[in-house]
Amino acid sequence: MEEQLHPATATQTYVTVILPLAVPKTFTYEVPEPLVPEVDFGKRVEVEFGKAKRYSALILEVTNTPPEAYQPKLLLSVIDESPIVNETQVRLWRWIADYYLCTLGEVMNAALPANLKLSSETILSLSPLFGQDFSDLNDQEYLIAEALTIQKEITIDDVRGILQRKTVYPLIRRMLDKRILYLKEDLKQKYKPKTIGCVRLQDPYASQPKLLEEAFAKLSRSTRQVEALMAYVQISRGLDHVRKQDVYDKAGVDSTVLRALEKKGIFELYEHEVSRIGGYEETTIEASTLSDQQTQAMAAIRAGFEDNKPVLLHGVTGSGKTRVYIELIQEAIDRGEQVLYLLPEIALTTQIVSRLERVFGDDITVYHSRLNNNERVELWNSVLNGKPVLLGARSALFLPFSKLGLIVVDEEHDPSFKQYDPNPRYNARDAAVFLAHLHGAKVILGTATPSLESFSNTKKDKYRLVEMPERFGGLQLPEIRIVDAKQELKERKLQSHFTSVLIDALKTTLEQGQQAILFQNRRGYSPTYRCTTCGWHAECIQCDVSLTYHKYHNNLRCHYCGYQTNLPSACPACGDKKLVIKGFGTEKIEDELKIYLPEARIARMDLDTVRGKHAHARLINDFEEGRTDILVGTQMVTKGLDFEKVAVVGVLSADQLLQFPDFRAGERAFQLMLQVAGRAGRKHKRGQVIIQAFNTTSPVLREVLAGDYPGFFTREMMERNQFQYPPYVRLIRITLKHTKPATVNDGAKLFEKVLKKRLGDWAMGPAVPYVSRIRSYYLLDFMIKVPKDPKKLAYAKASIREATEYLNQAKGLSNVRVSVDVDPY
Numbered sequence: 001m002e003e004q005l006h007p008a009t010a011t012q013t014y015v016t017v018i019l020p021l022a023v024p025k026t027f028t029y030e031v032p033e034p035l036v037p038e039v040d041f042g043k044r045v046e047v048e049f050g051k052a053k054r055y056s057a058l059i060l061e062v063t064n065t066p067p068e069a070y071q072p073k074l075l076l077s078v079i080d081e082s083p084i085v086n087e088t089q090v091r092l093w094r095w096i097a098d099y100y101l102c103t104l105g106e107v108m109n110a111a112l113p114a115n116l117k118l119s120s121e122t123i124l125s126l127s128p129l130f131g132q133d134f135s136d137l138n139d140q141e142y143l144i145a146e147a148l149t150i151q152k153e154i155t156i157d158d159v160r161g162i163l164q165r166k167t168v169y170p171l172i173r174r175m176l177d178k179r180i181l182y183l184k185e186d187l188k189q190k191y192k193p194k195t196i197g198c199v200r201l202q203d204p205y206a207s208q209p210k211l212l213e214e215a216f217a218k219l220s221r222s223t224r225q226v227e228a229l230m231a232y233v234q235i236s237r238g239l240d241h242v243r244k245q246d247v248y249d250k251a252g253v254d255s256t257v258l259r260a261l262e263k264k265g266i267f268e269l270y271e272h273e274v275s276r277i278g279g280y281e282e283t284t285i286e287a288s289t290l291s292d293q294q295t296q297a298m299a300a301i302r303a304g305f306e307d308n309k310p311v312l313l314h315g316v317t318g319s320g321k322t323r324v325y326i327e328l329i330q331e332a333i334d335r336g337e338q339v340l341y342l343l344p345e346i347a348l349t350t351q352i353v354s355r356l357e358r359v360f361g362d363d364i365t366v367y368h369s370r371l372n373n374n375e376r377v378e379l380w381n382s383v384l385n386g387k388p389v390l391l392g393a394r395s396a397l398f399l400p401f402s403k404l405g406l407i408v409v410d411e412e413h414d415p416s417f418k419q420y421d422p423n424p425r426y427n428a429r430d431a432a433v434f435l436a437h438l439h440g441a442k443v444i445l446g447t448a449t450p451s452l453e454s455f456s457n458t459k460k461d462k463y464r465l466v467e468m469p470e471r472f473g474g475l476q477l478p479e480i481r482i483v484d485a486k487q488e489l490k491e492r493k494l495q496s497h498f499t500s501v502l503i504d505a506l507k508t509t510l511e512q513g514q515q516a517i518l519f520q521n522r523r524g525y526s527p528t529y530r531c532t533t534c535g536w537h538a539e540c541i542q543c544d545v546s547l548t549y550h551k552y553h554n555n556l557r558c559h560y561c562g563y564q565t566n567l568p569s570a571c572p573a574c575g576d577k578k579l580v581i582k583g584f585g586t587e588k589i590e591d592e593l594k595i596y597l598p599e600a601r602i603a604r605m606d607l608d609t610v611r612g613k614h615a616h617a618r619l620i621n622d623f624e625e626g627r628t629d630i631l632v633g634t635q636m637v638t639k640g641l642d643f644e645k646v647a648v649v650g651v652l653s654a655d656q657l658l659q660f661p662d663f664r665a666g667e668r669a670f671q672l673m674l675q676v677a678g679r680a681g682r683k684h685k686r687g688q689v690i691i692q693a694f695n696t697t698s699p700v701l702r703e704v705l706a707g708d709y710p711g712f713f714t715r716e717m718m719e720r721n722q723f724q725y726p727p728y729v730r731l732i733r734i735t736l737k738h739t740k741p742a743t744v745n746d747g748a749k750l751f752e753k754v755l756k757k758r759l760g761d762w763a764m765g766p767a768v769p770y771v772s773r774i775r776s777y778y779l780l781d782f783m784i785k786v787p788k789d790p791k792k793l794a795y796a797k798a799s800i801r802e803a804t805e806y807l808n809q810a811k812g813l814s815n816v817r818v819s820v821d822v823d824p825y
C-alpha cells in the first residue's frame with residue numbers, strides 16, 4: 001500500500017514562480033507549512049528544477065490551487081524578507097515577454113542586477129571591507145568567512161558542502177546585504193569601495209551629549225583641541241557622518257589634533273564607505289529663463305499630456321530641448337514623482353549628465369554599464385526608496401520605480417535603444433511608452449531627427465507633435481555643402497579620402513584657431529587584409545566575415561566573435577608576399593590626415609579608443625579644452641556633444657551610409673548626417689558642414705542639404721508603403737542556427753512548412769543572411785511581414801510558437817536553435 005506523505009487538505013499553499021531560464025511557462029511549488037507565513041509576491045525563493053539544480057526564482061502568485069499536470073516539488077527556502085520587485089515591474093516584464101516573444105525568465109534575467117540573481121554556480125568572495133573581525137558573525141557565517149580566507153573564491157554549491165545543509169540562499173542573501181560577501185566581479189572591474197575619513201564621538205559622549213561639558217573642561221588647556229571639538233559640534237548637527245576634512249577646515253587644525261582627541265577617548269576616527277552613485281558635491285544652480293520658443297513648446301507639451309498622449313519633441317540641434325526637459329523634470333519632482341530619463345549609453349558619459357547635475361545635484365542618479373555589482377544594487381535600492389531622477393541607458397527601464405511621473409526618451413531615433421542580442425530583444429523607447437502607460441506617467445520623446453515610426457504616430461494623433469525649429473539665441477543652423485568626390489577625382493584634386501574642399505576648410509579652421517570633427521561610418525569600410533596576386537582575404541574561422549585590421553595591435557580581429565590572429569607574412573592561398581591593407585577605418589584616416597595637416601593635433605574616437613573607464617570622457621575633455629584640433633570618429637561623435645569652437649564638420653563618405661543593404665539605410669543616413677552637422681558652429685559663428693560623396697544624386701542628400709525633414713518623411717514613407725516596410729507593416733525576423741549546415745537546412749524546411757501553411761505569403765524565407773555563419777553556427781533567416789493589426793500580430797506570434805514547438809519535437813532537429821526578433825530594425 002502506498003503511504004500518503006502529504007495528505008491533500010483544502011488549505012495547502014502553493015506558489016507560482018518565474019524561473020531564471022528560457023522555459024516557456026511559470027512553475028508551481030508546494031510551500032512547506034513553516035514557510036507559509038513568509039511567502040509573498042515579489043520575494044525570491046530557492047527551488048529545485050531539472051536534475052537537482054538549484055535556482056533563485058521569483059514568486060508571482062500565492063495560491064491554494066495545485067498544478068494539474070504535475071506533482072509539485074517542495075519549496076526549499078524563502079530568500080527575502082521583503083519583496084524585491086513590485087507588481088508594475090512584473091507587468092512590464094509580461095508585456096515584453098509577450099510582445100518580443102521570449103520567456104518571463106529571460107526578461108527577469110535582464111531586469112535584475114547580478115546580486116539579486118543567485119544560482120549554484122554563483123561565485124562568492126570576501127568583501128574587501130570586511131577585514132578580519134569575525135566577532136560579530138554567527139556560526140554559519142563564521143564557517144563561510146573562514147573558508148573564504150583560505151580559498152579566495154567559492155561557489156554557492158561549495159557553501160552547501162561546507163555547511164552540510166541544503167538551503168543556503170537566505171543566509172547568502174543576508175551576508176551579501178551585510179557586505180560580508182561580494183559576488184565575484186569581472187576581472188577588469190574589481191570593486192574598490194570609495195571611503196572618506198570621518199570623525200564621531202566615542203561613548204559616553206556619543207550617547208550622552210550632556211557630558212560634553214566635562215570634555216570641554218578636560219581640554220581647556222589645549223585651545224586647538226577645544227576649537228576642533230567646537231567645530232565638530234557645530235558641523236555634526238543633523239548629519240550622520242562628519243568629515244575629518246570639514247573639521248580641519250572649520251577649526252583650522254590638522255590630523256595631529258584629531259588624533260590627540262582620539263587618544264583622550266573623545267573622538268573616534270573611522271572610514272565611511274560612500275556610494276559612487278550620486279554624491280554630487282558642487283553647489284547647484286538655478287535653471288535659466290525659458291526662451292519664447294521654449295515657453296511655447298512647454299504649453300504645447302502640457303496640452304499633449306492633458307490629452308494623455310506621448311509627446312514627440314522635434315527640435316533642431318541647439319534648439320534647447322534639454323532646457324525643456326529640465327523644466328518638465330522640475331515639475332515632476334515638485335509633484336513628488338520619480339523621473340526616468342533614457343539616453344543612448346555613450347551619451348551618458350558626456351556633457352548632458354553634468355548639465356542635469358548642475359541643476360538637480362544629488363537628486364540625479366546615473367545608471368550606466370560601468371557600475372559594478374554592488375553599485376548596481378545600491379542604485380536599485382535608491383530607486384526603490386524613491387530617488388527622484390534616474391538617468392540611464394535602455395536597461396534603466398527595469399528599475400523598481402514606485403511613483404513614476406515622467407519618462408524622457410532623449411535621442412529617441414537612436415538605434416541603440418534596441419537590444420539585438422540576446423533575449424529580450426526589446427526596444428526601450430517603445431517599452432518606455434508602455435511603462436509610462438502602466439504608471440499613468442507622462443512620456444516625452446525628443447530628437448532633432450525623429451524616427452519614421454514616431455513621426456507617423458503623430459500623424460495618426462497617437463502621439464502629439466511639438467516642434468522647435470529655431471536654434472536657441474537665434475543662432476544659425478550650419479551651412480551644408482555636398483562635395484562631388486568623383487568630379488575631384490577626375491580633376492585629380494582628390495587626395496586619398498579627402499577632397500580639396502575639405503582639406504582647404506580644415507586648413508582655414510586651424511589657422512583661425514577653431515576645431516573640426518570628421519565623421520566616418522562604423523559599418524562598411526573596415527580595413528581588411530588582402531593578397532594583391534590572387535585576391536585572397538583574411539576571414540574569421542568561426543564567422544562568415546572578413547577580419548578587420550587593427551593597427552594598434554597589429555593584428556586581425558573579428559567584430560562578430562572577437563577572434564583574433566596575427567598577420568600572415570605570406571598569402572595562405574598562393575604563397576605570394578604581396579599582402580596589403582584595404583579599406584579605411586578611423587585609424588587610417590587619422591594617419592593620412594597627419595600627412596596633409598602635419599601641424600594639427602588629431603584625436604580619434606571609436607570603440608577601440610574609448611574602452612577604458614575614463615577614456616571617452618578624457619577624449620571629450622581634451623577636445624573641449626582645446627588640446628586637440630580635429631576629432632575623427634564614428635557614430636559616437638554624433639551623440640549629445642556640444643562644443644563651442646567647432647567650425648567645420650566633415651562627413652567623409654555619404655555613399656557608405658546610403659549604400660547599406662537595409663530598408664532603413666536612407667533613414668539612418670539622414671539622421672546621422674543631420675546629427676553630425678548639428679555639432680558645427682554652436683555658439684558664436686555659423687558652422688560649416690562638408691559632405692563628401694561619389695554619388696551626389698541621392699534624394700537623401702538633397703533633403704539633408706535643405707534640412708527638409710517633412711520632405712524626407714513624405715518621400716521615405718512613400719517608398720516604405722510601396723515595398724511594404726515598417727511603419728506600414730510589422731517585421732518579425734526568425735533565425736535558425738545549428739553547427740551543421742545540413743541540420744539547419746532540414747530544420748528550416750520543416751519550419752517553413754508549418755509557417756507557410758499558417759501565414760501564407762506573410763512568411764518569407766528561408767534565406768541565407770548577410771553574415772551566414774557566426775561563432776561556428778550556420779544561420780538561416782525567415783522574415784514575417786504582418787499587417788498592423790493586433791489580432792493579426794497575435795496570430796502570427798502563435799504560429800511562430802507552434803512552428804518552433806513542432807521543430808523542437810522533430811527527431812534529430814530538436815537542438816536547432818530558434819531566435820525571434822520582433823521589430824528587428
Ligand code: ADP
Pocket residue numbers: 288289290291294315316317318319320321322323472642
Ligand atoms: P538641444 O538639446 O536641442 O540640441 P541644447 O539644450 O543643447 O539644445 O541647447 C543649445 C544651447 O543653448 C546650449 O548651449 C544651452 O545651454 C543653450 N540654452 C538652451 N536654452 C537656454 C535658455 N533658456 N537659457 C540659456 N541658454 C539656453
Ligand code: ZN
Pocket residue numbers: 531532533534535536571572573574575576
Ligand atoms: Zn594570394
Ligand code: ZN
Pocket residue numbers: 540541542543558559560561562563775
Ligand atoms: Zn568571428
